[in-house]
Amino acid sequence: MSSAKNTTRKGPAPFKPPSRVSDASRSARTSTKAPGQGQGRQSRDSNGLPGFSSARSSLAPMARNTSLLDLDIELDDDDDENEETNTPQQNTAETTARETPTGPVHLEGGPPPIPLKLLARLIYEGFEDKNMKIGKEALTTTSKYIETFVREAMARAAQERKDSAEDGFGGDGFLQVEDLEKLAPQLLLDF
């Protein structure tokens, strides 16, 4: 990680731990699942990386949404819309699929990816040499890399939340910034 060389990094961008959000303000998003649901498939690792192996095993069989692969970079931004295809039915199926990582489980539609155009723009912003280019396949792979990063963060945050809930701190199932703060150092070392 070349953070020492990163001259474009803006000043300190610390996490601002907010106070806990009340249930009332978030009721719209709680409706889908009861808090604490999914605790049944706890597969806690004792190797100091909680959630990593379980998350990876769920990532591995995840076939990439093929529609993304057919996209040309100049394709429009509308590809965010394919997330609408997830019905609750599929989601419960995916939940059980995560319990048994054996065998390739084909999941219809992975998470909505970061639009390739956006990612390309962000990467080009980061280049110091304005003549530097990035290949399409490389861009797609980078997209997968970032997607894995996000999903890994989510998986570890869920694990952190579970641990906190077991210790008696807030069991409302909402992932908090504090969870992210706890996992960030190890996550960044791993990526």
Add this chain to the structure above:
Amino acid sequence: MAPRAGTDDVSDKERLKSALWYAIGKMVDHEALISGHNATPQFIGALTEMVWTHIENTSLDLENFAKHAGRSMVNTDDVLLLARRNEGLDALLRSFVDHIRAEHGSGGGSKRKS
């Protein structure tokens, strides 16, 4: 918020970050549905900051990898090099690359074979 020509640098960045925020939010919502958790907006914001910074770092890494190889074009090998310290991630990305190459037929050639 109307973008004005004068403040391009700042507003461009802000808008890019907003776009990233939106994309990350969608991913988080999707994952949250699967795992039975929800995420606070603050969580999504903090995650966005993290991803933003990570993309900046990634971008510099890729540029330097390509330069080191004497290229002015980042290719897939450079991206795979990102995961050099994490075997699982490396395997994941390699299988992903194999997968898209298989789908695209002769797509990228066989430059990755090693």
